[in-house]
Structure formats: structure tokens, C-alpha cells
Amino acid sequence: MSPTTLRTLAAARSCAFAVPALATPTTSIGAGHSVIASRHASRASSSAPPPGAFLRLNADHVTSIASLLSAPSSSLLTTISTSDSSIPTADASDLESFNTDWMNKYKGQSPLVVKPKSTKEVADVVNYCYEHGIAVVPQGGNTGLVGGGVPVHDEVVINLSNLNNIRSFDEVSGTLVCDAGCVLEVLDNHVGEKGYMMPLDLGAKGSCHIGGNVATNAGGLRFLRYGSLHGNVLGLEVVLPDGRILDGLSTLRKDNTGFDLKQLFIGSEGSIGLITGVSIVTPRRPAAFNVSVFGLNSFEAVQKLFPKVKASLGEILSAFEFFDAHAMSLVKGHATAGVKDPFEAAHPFYVLIETGGSNKDHDDEKLSALLEELIEDEWVDDGVLAENTTQISQLWALRESIPEAAGKAGRVYKYDLSMPVEKMNELVEEMRSRFESKGILGADKMFSSVVGYGHIGDGNLHINIVAKEYSDEAEREIEPFIYEWTSNVNGSISAEHGLGRMKAEKIGYSKSDESIRIMQDLKKLFDPKGIFNPHKYLPGA
Amino acid sequence: MSPTTLRTLAAARSCAFAVPALATPTTSIGAGHSVIASRHASRASSSAPPPGAFLRLNADHVTSIASLLSAPSSSLLTTISTSDSSIPTADASDLESFNTDWMNKYKGQSPLVVKPKSTKEVADVVNYCYEHGIAVVPQGGNTGLVGGGVPVHDEVVINLSNLNNIRSFDEVSGTLVCDAGCVLEVLDNHVGEKGYMMPLDLGAKGSCHIGGNVATNAGGLRFLRYGSLHGNVLGLEVVLPDGRILDGLSTLRKDNTGFDLKQLFIGSEGSIGLITGVSIVTPRRPAAFNVSVFGLNSFEAVQKLFPKVKASLGEILSAFEFFDAHAMSLVKGHATAGVKDPFEAAHPFYVLIETGGSNKDHDDEKLSALLEELIEDEWVDDGVLAENTTQISQLWALRESIPEAAGKAGRVYKYDLSMPVEKMNELVEEMRSRFESKGILGADKMFSSVVGYGHIGDGNLHINIVAKEYSDEAEREIEPFIYEWTSNVNGSISAEHGLGRMKAEKIGYSKSDESIRIMQDLKKLFDPKGIFNPHKYLPGA
The missing domain is CATH 3.30.465.10 (Uridine Diphospho-n-acetylenolpyruvylglucosamine Reductase; domain 3)
Structure with missing residues (x-):
């Protein structure tokens, strides 16, 4: 089947965009249970750890730090009044965006934000803080998800936005x-x-x-x-x-x-x-991209599809994502602009694949050959292929709008887990049956939905559990169960978001005591006074 | 030009194998100087550092270590006689291959080789050595090039060959x-x-x-x-x-x-x-490979060709190697079985490219399109394309037999350097003009040849300097000049071979004092008694 044939057949159907004429399999691979896999970022504890033995800033410190900067008026924001008229005193509100993370979950009370204009300025300010036992928080774009880039108490914020050459x-x-x-x-x-x-x-x-x-x-x-x-x-x-x-x-x-x-x-x-x-x-930018989405009838089919697609598309495969029927249902029920279900029927699972290569014709040929085989040999139940960049964005939106849709459906407990691909399914199954056996899963129950999605290619499972409301009771139904389960399959409780303030004390679920001790030794070696990003990353830090 | 056309044109010529009908450029890119770049592994100092304060093994230690092994008779080789009849006493010659590196450059006198059969056995033996202050050398296949895997004195060798599941x-x-x-x-x-x-x-x-x-x-x-x-x-x-x-x-x-x-x-x-x-x-194994070799008239042409090839071949490019006319000359003059120059004329520089992809037809098409452009737009002077796996091996042999050919031409000072691609050329130029100005480069001089080759794609320059004989005088003509030069362009004096015993004291050419101090702190943190691989890797270790 050539790309033209594929698109022509697709155009003859009534879907939102190009749908290959996929045959309906007569047999299904796997048990076909409606398993859900998903992801999340643990809800933060609102209670801050107690301050360490760091020095509280005064006007002299601020004046000294200002003297290390080439342009204090554009490199320094402070709520502390000094006798130096070249250092204007700011309102706490001016420092608000540096003290608060973008989710509005974590909030510190730093009286001083420094934005050095050179590496030497950074070094001079850090050295001053070290000598005086003043705690600091390095801060980038403040887009983190675990509260790692904002102060816990009154640490000096060293923001890197002026270092941008x-x-x-x-x-x-x-x-x-x-x-x-x-x-x-x-x-x-x-x-x-x-x-x-x-x-x-x-x-x-x-x-x-x-x-x-x-x-x-x-x-x-x-x-x-x-x-x-x-x-x-x-x-x-x-x-x-x-x-x-x-x-x-x-x-x-x-x-x-x-x-x-x-x-x-x-x-x-x-x-x-x-x-x-x-x-x-940096790698070469591919000249051409393709995106296709498939409907499948079991997680086992998803799992089997991955090596098949890897083998067929080889070096041009750039994404292999999955999401489940519950995720699709949320996306359809809480519609985001531009997001449409391209399929006529619902499927228990969906897979999105992307290719990126240096020759569009070759990529199209490889993908067409694969699609033909997937249809004829019944690897998938249905599929769509984007025909242009707009459709590529629309297909990606199915996958990318899941967190937003979940957020519209209720309060979301989010977990970001890494584990062997074959385990992803099991965890979501257990999570759902656990809730069902307790009678707490359903339309008017404690939890309305457990949706699963993630990067099959990276072994990264995202679980979103939609709850009526945040509560200690609800959290106890999920944790520490979900962390223990992940730990038992040698998984990671943080695949990509990091530990920060949110999971510093939970590292033990993914790392051995031996490893944690070595990490603490390394921390001590590099930062004997513990002034860098205190109360985060490691237990007792 | 299709792959078929390319091969047909090539077949009409009298070369060893497929040669595309490449047009002769009327203009050349770059100055066309016959610059040579190359590689090497520094000659070892034969003098060993003095022994540290480690315990000298006796029969009791050997008996105790044997008791930690499930099968001492097949896991232990020792020249120390014990009262335990289950531990046979070996001749020194039995331990020779564990005490000597494969180049026969570095030699230790360990009286004990342990080949544990499980991780626990390794741990138990190491723990025993730690408690008793006995130095150990971890040893794998003993194929290293810097003397890192053999004892300097009488360290216990822990060889991993029995741990192979x-x-x-x-x-x-x-x-x-x-x-x-x-x-x-x-x-x-x-x-x-x-x-x-x-x-x-x-x-x-x-x-x-x-x-x-x-x-x-x-x-x-x-x-x-x-x-x-x-x-x-x-x-x-x-x-x-x-x-x-x-x-x-x-x-x-x-x-x-x-x-x-x-x-x-x-x-x-x-x-x-x-x-x-x-x-x-592990990545997917490509279904198809292609290899092509080009002749070019300057290093600047080599340098310009690299991004061009990267852009054209994108995701299927798997090697981009270069070697110079002097290297080709050595290979032809000291012929290795199966190695032939496929070109009619000599060229100042040669480039070998390899592709590996999941679809042979697509790869052939990409490569043909590129070759056509390289010819028409005069990026290269000539080129050959392998038509089968035998020819692929033959083309690779041109590049891979350079070290062997150099070895046949004389005593070789080898350097394995990493540096920005645009600097590779300069170093070899300076090396040659340095020798020429001193009248020590030529047929009957101290050095007969300076040949250059390497991985352009990795910024890895290999310099082989062919000398009449190894001598302190010859070495002084090269070192520390070559290390200083490499250091001045922020290069590495060891791109891939490591430091081992050979370059432990030379790390300062590539790393700052600050970095070395931190490395020494890390060594101390993990190995406070310094029992692991002493006298290697870091200064003072």
C-alpha cells in the first residue's frame, strides 16, 4: 500500500482526518481487559520543614552582596531597607514570582533575589553566602514540578535569567x-x-x-x-x-x-x-515528521506493538506513546479546543507514533508498509494518519490534553512513575480493583476515574487519579501503596520530575539505604555547610 | 543518479570495485596543503611508582581468601604455598597472563589471582582485602591500552572472567x-x-x-x-x-x-x-549497511563535507572517518592482506562514510542522491562505493589497517587526542613543520613519517609518528609539546583509552587543578585506604 492509497482510502471514510481502511481483526491479542495506566506528580505537603541554622539576612549583608554586582539596580530585588540609596527597597509583591512556584503550590519568603550578570558575579555572591552561612536557592525558569526552585523559608534566590548569552x-x-x-x-x-x-x-x-x-x-x-x-x-x-x-x-x-x-x-x-x-x-533537525494513532484492544497488544514498530521504523521512530479509553473519554468529555476523537468506535487503548527523518518519501514509504502489515496481520483495530502539520498537532493534542482534561474532571492525584513496560498494566489494574473492592470508584464516589497514559518507549507510566476532592483520606487510599508497588518492581517514584521539596523524604522507595548514604556523603563533600537548596532532594538535607 | 547508474558507471572503470564517475573539480575548497592528522597511545614509562603501604600477602591470607570462594581450585591461582592441600601452588608463569598487559608493556608481580563466581564472592574477597589493607586490581578481558588492568607491584588481581552470565x-x-x-x-x-x-x-x-x-x-x-x-x-x-x-x-x-x-x-x-x-x-540492529570512500584535496574540504553528509544522510549516518595521504601511502607500502587502494590517483585526504538503516533501498537512494551532488558540486575529487559486504570490509580495512602498517614502518609514537574538529589539522601541521625546521623528518631521519587519521564525527584525532627507534630524545621532540598544544585548545590527552598507569600523572594537561582536587576527594570518599588500583588514574593515587 503506497502512502497515496492509504490516504485515498482514508479520505473515503467519514473520520476527522485520514483513516486507513483498517480491517477488523477476528482475534484479539491478550485478554482485552480495560486496563488503565497513567501518571502523576504527588500532591505537595503544605507544611515546610523547620529552618536550618542559617544566618538571617540584614541590611549589611544586602549592601555587601550589592557591592559584588556590576549593576545592582537591575540585578537585585530586596525587601530589606539599606542605607545605600542605590539599592531601592522592594515590596514583598515584587518578589512574589520568585518566591512562588508556577503551580502556586510551594511558597517561600526570601527577602532577596539576586540576578547576576556573569559567572563571576554568581561565584562572588555564592562565596559571600558561604562565608556567612547564608542559604541560597538556585533558580532557573521556575517551571519545575516538585518545588525545587523556590525557597522553603528565607533563602537567597539566585536567579539565572540575566545570564542568557x-x-x-x-x-x-x-x-x-x-x-x-x-x-x-x-x-x-x-x-x-x-x-x-x-x-x-x-x-x-x-x-x-x-x-x-x-x-x-x-x-x-x-x-x-x-x-x-x-x-x-x-x-x-x-x-x-x-x-x-x-x-x-x-x-x-x-x-x-x-x-x-x-x-x-x-x-x-x-x-x-x-x-x-x-x-x-545537538542532533540534525529531521526534514519530515509523520504522526499516526492506532486503536488497540488490550495492553498486551500495545506492548507487542512496540518492538514491531521499532523493528519496522528503525531509525526514524521518534515517539511511541499510549493512552487508555478512560483518558480518551476524559478528553472527549472535557473538550479542549481543537481536540477531536478521529475514530468511529471506542478502543480500550490507543497508541501514538511519530517518525522524524531526513527524507519524507522514504519515511512515508516505511510508515505505509508498516500500516499495511499492522492492518493485514491484525496488530491494531483501527488507525489514522495525519496528512499535514495541522493534523499532526491535532493527533498530538489527544495525548497532550489528557492532564488538562483530568484537571477539569476533578482534583487530580498525579503520579510520574518509571517501571518495566510489562508492569505498567498490572499497577493500574491493581489500583482500580483496589478502589472497586472498597466501593470507592464510580460516578459519585471518592474517585471518579483512574486514567493511564505514558511513554511506552521510555517505560514512563503516568497515572492520573481523579478525585472528588483532595483529602488525607483519599491520599491514604493511594499512598504509600502506589510507592510500595513501584518499589517492589524496582521502579522509580520520579521518572523525570525530580525530588525537590516534594519527594526528598520519599527517595527510599527507589534507592537503597546504601545509595542514599553515598548521596548524603557526596552532598557533604561538595556542600559541607549545607547552604545549597536546603530542605530538598535528600532526607535530612 | 540511481544506485544502479552509479554502479554501472563504476563497473566501466578499472578500479578494484565500484567507482562512481566523479567529475574532476576545477576549483578546490581550502588551501590544499597536505595536512596530516593522526592518533596514538603514549609510550609507557617502564619505571613503576614505589609500592604503597599495603600489606604483603602471606599463606594465611591466601587460605582465608580461599575460604570465601565456593570452588577455590577453579577460582584461585597463587604462587604462595599454603598448608591447605586443596589450594595448589602455581608457577609464576601460570600467573603471567594476568600480570602482563596484552601489549607486553606493563608487568606486575601479583602472587594471587582470584576469579570469583558470584558478586557475593567478589564482595567477600574485597571486604577481606579492605580489612587487611591489601591492594587489589580489578581485571576484565585485559585488553586495555594504558596499563590500567594489571598490577603495578603485588596487588591481588580480581579477574572477572568467571562472572559471565x-x-x-x-x-x-x-x-x-x-x-x-x-x-x-x-x-x-x-x-x-x-x-x-x-x-x-x-x-x-x-x-x-x-x-x-x-x-x-x-x-x-x-x-x-x-x-x-x-x-x-x-x-x-x-x-x-x-x-x-x-x-x-x-x-x-x-x-x-x-x-x-x-x-x-x-x-x-x-x-x-x-x-x-x-x-x-541496546539499539535495533540496522538491516542494511553501505560504505563509501572519497578522495579530497584539503582538510578544509574534509571539514566542510562532514555537516553536508550529516544533513543529507541524517539518521542513517553511522561513521565519518578520515585519513591522510601519508596514511594511505603507509597502507600501500606495507600491504596488509586484502587491502587495496581503490583510487587511480592519490589524494591528500580520504573520508570513509558508513550508513546503517532499516531499509536498504531507501539508504541506497539517499546515498546516491548525496554522491551525485558531491560530484556535481565538486565537494570531493573522487569516490568509491562498496557493492557488497566483502567490499565493505575492504574499504573499512583501508582505515583500520593504518596502525598495523605504521607498526611495520618503524617504531610508532601514538597519540589519542580529542579536540575541536577545526583544530585537528593545525596540530598535525605544526608537528610536521616543527620536525622539518629541525631537519629531523625524512627517509633517514629521526622520524620518517607523521600520519593522521581519526573520527571526524567524534572530534577524535589519531596521530602516529613513525620513528627509527624509541628514544628519550625522540620522545622529547614530541612531548610535552603535543600535550601542551592539546591542552591549549581545551582538548583531551585521552579521548578513549583512559589514564591507567600510563597517563595518571598527565591528567593536568586536560583537567584543571580544581577538577583534579575534586577527583582526589571522591577517590578518598569511596576508597579511604586507597586499596583499589593504586598508582593509577590520578596523581598521587
Whole structure:
């Protein structure tokens, strides 16, 4: 079947857009139970840990810190009045956006936000804080989901937004070197003009900083194809907690001279260093994209489809996402603009695949050959293929609007879990049967829905549990059960969001006591006074 | 031009195999100087550092260590006589292959080789050594190039060859979990049967262990496409210097719960832990390969060709290697079986490209379209395209036989350097003009040839300097100049071989004092008694 045939057949049907004439399988793979898999970010505890033994800022400190900055009036915001007339006193409201995370979940009371204009300024301010025992919070675009980038109490916020220069881009190797405060989308556009793209993409790309991405080891939409930042980051410039600058801003792809120190800072969430510069390798931007969505009758069919698609599409496969009937139902029931169900009938599971390649004709041919086989050999029940970029966006919207739709349906308990692909199904099944056996799942019950979706390709399960309201009782029905279950299958309770303030004390579900002790030793080695991002990341930090 | 046309035109010519009818450019890109770039592994110093304050083994220690093993007779080799008749006394010659590296450059005098059969046995032996202050050397396939895997003095060798089980392979995710002592080629064959391949490939694949690969952060031939082990290794099981087992054998692709500790052990060369198990993600094995070699008239043309080829071949490009006329001349003059120059005329530079993809027709089409453009727009002077797997091997042999040919031409000073692509050329130019200005380069001079080759795609330059004989005088003509030059362009004096015993004291050319101090602090944190792989990796270790 050629791409033309596929589209012609599709056009003859009444779906929203191109639907291949998929045969109806007479047998189904797997048991066909309506299993749901899903994801979430744990509800934050509103109670803050007690302040540590850090110094409380006074006017002298503020004056001293201001003297380290080349342009204090545009680099410093403080509610503390000083005798220095060049340091205007701000209202607490001016500092509000730096003290509060974007979800409005976590709130600190820092009286001082510093926005240094150079790495040296960062280092000087950090060194001053170290010498005086003043706690600091490194802050990027403040788009994190676990409260890692805002103060817990009155820590000094060091915000990187003034450190936003692109230092160099090598068009031969595709290596980008830039300040940590550069916005991801700005970088993607910059290298895009040269035919490259950033190896990661996030919903928050318009606000998030590359430094924050690296500090939280952000995953995102291109992970399946381009892998983790541990493989893509070539070098980092980091200010250590005592103010030393660790200049590891290498552009080398290969360097086996000693421990790869930069790896420690990738995903360290500001606990042992403040990233001021990033060197990163960027892949070629594919010339063509395709997106297709399938309906399947069991999770086993989803699971079997993944290696099949990987084998057929090989190097051009760039996404393999799944979502369940309950997710589709939420999306349809709480319609977001532009989101339509392209299928005539409902299916227990859906899979979205994306290809990105350097030759559109070749990609179309590969995909058509695959679709033909999926139909003839009954791997899927139905399918649609986007014919243009608008349809590509519409298909992606089915998957991407699930969190928004869940939010409209009720209060959502969200979990972001990583586990072996074959386990994803089991967890959601157990979660639902657990609720059902207690009579707390249904239209007017404690929980109205358990929806599942995620990145099959990354083993990343997203569970959204829609509740009537947030309550300790509801939370107890889910936790610690869900963490224990994840722990028992050697899963991770945080696939991509990190620990921050939200899960610092829960790391034990995913890491051994031995590992945690070593992490605490590392924290102590780099930050003996514990001034960097206190009360976060590790137990007792 | 279709692949058929290309081959037909090629077949009409008198070359060894398929040569496209490439037009002769009337203008050349770049200055056309006959610049040479190349690679090497520094000659070892034969003098060993003095022994540390480690305990000298006696019969009681051997008996105690034997008691920790389930099968001492097949897990232990010792030259120390004990009163235990179940522990036979070996000749020194029986331990020779464990005490000497494969190049016969580095030699120790260990009286005890232990080959544990389980991770617990490794841990028990290590713990015993830790408690008694006995130094140990972790050893894999003993294929290293820097003397990292053999004793310097009488350290106990812990050889991993008995720890060689494949623990699991997940055909959905392509995740392999295995013992550290598994041979790379065995693993590649194992996953190959399921349509996958290991993300790294080395000349030593028939002997090297995956644990050793990880411990040295091996690069190899698939690096350009599949990236570094820092991105591909998912988890490690490691025995720490005090015998604790760090069980981080995760199969998760995403896990943001705390510091990514495994990263510290990748490339740590046995200095802070002994890797006993590896979890690694494997990519799909491409269904089709193509190889083409071009002749070019300048290094600038080589440099310009790389982004052009990357843009055209995109996701199917799997290698972009270069070598110079001097290298080709050596290969032709010191012929290795099966190696032929496929070109009618000599060219200052040669480039080998490889593609690997899931659809042969598509790959052929992409490559043909590229070749046509390269000819018409005069990117290259000439080119050949392999028509079958035999020819693929023959073209690869041109590049791969360079070290062997250099070895036949004289004593070779080899350097393995990493640097920005645009700098590769300059270094070789300076090296040659330095020798020429001193009158020491020529047929009967101190140096007969400076040949250059390497992985443009990885920024990895290999310099082979062919000398009449090894001498301190010759070495002084090269070093420290070459290290200083590399250091000045922020390059690495070890791109992929590591530091080991050979370059432990030279790390300062590539890393700052600050970085080295932190590395030494890390070494101390993990190995306070310094019993793991002493006298290697770091200054003063």
C-alpha cells in the first residue's frame, strides 16, 4: 500500500482526518481487559520543614552582596531597607514570582533575589553566602514540578535569567555552548536556523532554562530518540557552594581523563552546585515528521506493538506513546479546543507514533508498509494518519490534553512513575480493583476515574487519579501503596520530575539505604555547610 | 543518479570495485596543503611508582581468601604455598597472563589471582582485602591500552572472567542485564539474535569484557551514531572498596531520584569500585549497511563535507572517518592482506562514510542522491562505493589497517587526542613543520613519517609518528609539546583509552587543578585506604 492509497482510502471514510481502511481483526491479542495506566506528580505537603541554622539576612549583608554586582539596580530585588540609596527597597509583591512556584503550590519568603550578570558575579555572591552561612536557592525558569526552585523559608534566590548569552555554536559538530539562563525555545530556534535542534523538548520550553533542564535532568518528548542529558551534555560550568568555579565547559565528545564530574551535576537539582554554563551536542533537525494513532484492544497488544514498530521504523521512530479509553473519554468529555476523537468506535487503548527523518518519501514509504502489515496481520483495530502539520498537532493534542482534561474532571492525584513496560498494566489494574473492592470508584464516589497514559518507549507510566476532592483520606487510599508497588518492581517514584521539596523524604522507595548514604556523603563533600537548596532532594538535607 | 547508474558507471572503470564517475573539480575548497592528522597511545614509562603501604600477602591470607570462594581450585591461582592441600601452588608463569598487559608493556608481580563466581564472592574477597589493607586490581578481558588492568607491584588481581552470565534481555525495551565478565562479542551475538546490537563495537570485542568497557568508558566504532556509555548504561552493580555491594542494576530508562551514582563508575577505571553487573540499552540492529570512500584535496574540504553528509544522510549516518595521504601511502607500502587502494590517483585526504538503516533501498537512494551532488558540486575529487559486504570490509580495512602498517614502518609514537574538529589539522601541521625546521623528518631521519587519521564525527584525532627507534630524545621532540598544544585548545590527552598507569600523572594537561582536587576527594570518599588500583588514574593515587 503506497502512502497515496492509504490516504485515498482514508479520505473515503467519514473520520476527522485520514483513516486507513483498517480491517477488523477476528482475534484479539491478550485478554482485552480495560486496563488503565497513567501518571502523576504527588500532591505537595503544605507544611515546610523547620529552618536550618542559617544566618538571617540584614541590611549589611544586602549592601555587601550589592557591592559584588556590576549593576545592582537591575540585578537585585530586596525587601530589606539599606542605607545605600542605590539599592531601592522592594515590596514583598515584587518578589512574589520568585518566591512562588508556577503551580502556586510551594511558597517561600526570601527577602532577596539576586540576578547576576556573569559567572563571576554568581561565584562572588555564592562565596559571600558561604562565608556567612547564608542559604541560597538556585533558580532557573521556575517551571519545575516538585518545588525545587523556590525557597522553603528565607533563602537567597539566585536567579539565572540575566545570564542568557549564547556563547558559541559549531555548525560542523553541532555543539552549542551557552549560559545556563538561556530559554530552551530560544536555543532551539537558534540552532534550528542552522539545521539542528535541541535534543530535548518540553511543554515548558518557552520559559524553562537550559541550566534548569540540566539540573533536573529533564526528559521530555525527544527522549526516546535522542536519549538522556547524561549522553548529550558535553560540559558544564558550575559554581560550587563555596564559590569556586568548576570550569568544565568542554566541547569534546570524547574525554577519558578522570571522573566525568559533570555527570554528578546533571540531575543534582541545585544541591551541590549552581550551573552557569552548558555545552551540549545537538542532533540534525529531521526534514519530515509523520504522526499516526492506532486503536488497540488490550495492553498486551500495545506492548507487542512496540518492538514491531521499532523493528519496522528503525531509525526514524521518534515517539511511541499510549493512552487508555478512560483518558480518551476524559478528553472527549472535557473538550479542549481543537481536540477531536478521529475514530468511529471506542478502543480500550490507543497508541501514538511519530517518525522524524531526513527524507519524507522514504519515511512515508516505511510508515505505509508498516500500516499495511499492522492492518493485514491484525496488530491494531483501527488507525489514522495525519496528512499535514495541522493534523499532526491535532493527533498530538489527544495525548497532550489528557492532564488538562483530568484537571477539569476533578482534583487530580498525579503520579510520574518509571517501571518495566510489562508492569505498567498490572499497577493500574491493581489500583482500580483496589478502589472497586472498597466501593470507592464510580460516578459519585471518592474517585471518579483512574486514567493511564505514558511513554511506552521510555517505560514512563503516568497515572492520573481523579478525585472528588483532595483529602488525607483519599491520599491514604493511594499512598504509600502506589510507592510500595513501584518499589517492589524496582521502579522509580520520579521518572523525570525530580525530588525537590516534594519527594526528598520519599527517595527510599527507589534507592537503597546504601545509595542514599553515598548521596548524603557526596552532598557533604561538595556542600559541607549545607547552604545549597536546603530542605530538598535528600532526607535530612 | 540511481544506485544502479552509479554502479554501472563504476563497473566501466578499472578500479578494484565500484567507482562512481566523479567529475574532476576545477576549483578546490581550502588551501590544499597536505595536512596530516593522526592518533596514538603514549609510550609507557617502564619505571613503576614505589609500592604503597599495603600489606604483603602471606599463606594465611591466601587460605582465608580461599575460604570465601565456593570452588577455590577453579577460582584461585597463587604462587604462595599454603598448608591447605586443596589450594595448589602455581608457577609464576601460570600467573603471567594476568600480570602482563596484552601489549607486553606493563608487568606486575601479583602472587594471587582470584576469579570469583558470584558478586557475593567478589564482595567477600574485597571486604577481606579492605580489612587487611591489601591492594587489589580489578581485571576484565585485559585488553586495555594504558596499563590500567594489571598490577603495578603485588596487588591481588580480581579477574572477572568467571562472572559471565547473561541475566536477562527484554525484547520489548531492548534492555540487557548481564554480569560484568561477559565478553562484548558474546553479548552482541546474543542480542543480535533478537534483532538488536550492542551500542558499542571495538577491535577487541572478542576478548574485552562489558565491565571493562564500562570501567574505561570505551568509545569505539559506533560512538558517532549511538553515543557514549554515559547515555546507554542504565544501571550498574558495583562492589565498593570496603566490600559493600551497591545494587544499582536498574533497567529503567528514566529515574530522577537523587544523584545518578552509576555515572561516577563509568570511566572510573577500577579506582573507586569494581563493576560486577551491567544493565544497558541496546539499539535495533540496522538491516542494511553501505560504505563509501572519497578522495579530497584539503582538510578544509574534509571539514566542510562532514555537516553536508550529516544533513543529507541524517539518521542513517553511522561513521565519518578520515585519513591522510601519508596514511594511505603507509597502507600501500606495507600491504596488509586484502587491502587495496581503490583510487587511480592519490589524494591528500580520504573520508570513509558508513550508513546503517532499516531499509536498504531507501539508504541506497539517499546515498546516491548525496554522491551525485558531491560530484556535481565538486565537494570531493573522487569516490568509491562498496557493492557488497566483502567490499565493505575492504574499504573499512583501508582505515583500520593504518596502525598495523605504521607498526611495520618503524617504531610508532601514538597519540589519542580529542579536540575541536577545526583544530585537528593545525596540530598535525605544526608537528610536521616543527620536525622539518629541525631537519629531523625524512627517509633517514629521526622520524620518517607523521600520519593522521581519526573520527571526524567524534572530534577524535589519531596521530602516529613513525620513528627509527624509541628514544628519550625522540620522545622529547614530541612531548610535552603535543600535550601542551592539546591542552591549549581545551582538548583531551585521552579521548578513549583512559589514564591507567600510563597517563595518571598527565591528567593536568586536560583537567584543571580544581577538577583534579575534586577527583582526589571522591577517590578518598569511596576508597579511604586507597586499596583499589593504586598508582593509577590520578596523581598521587
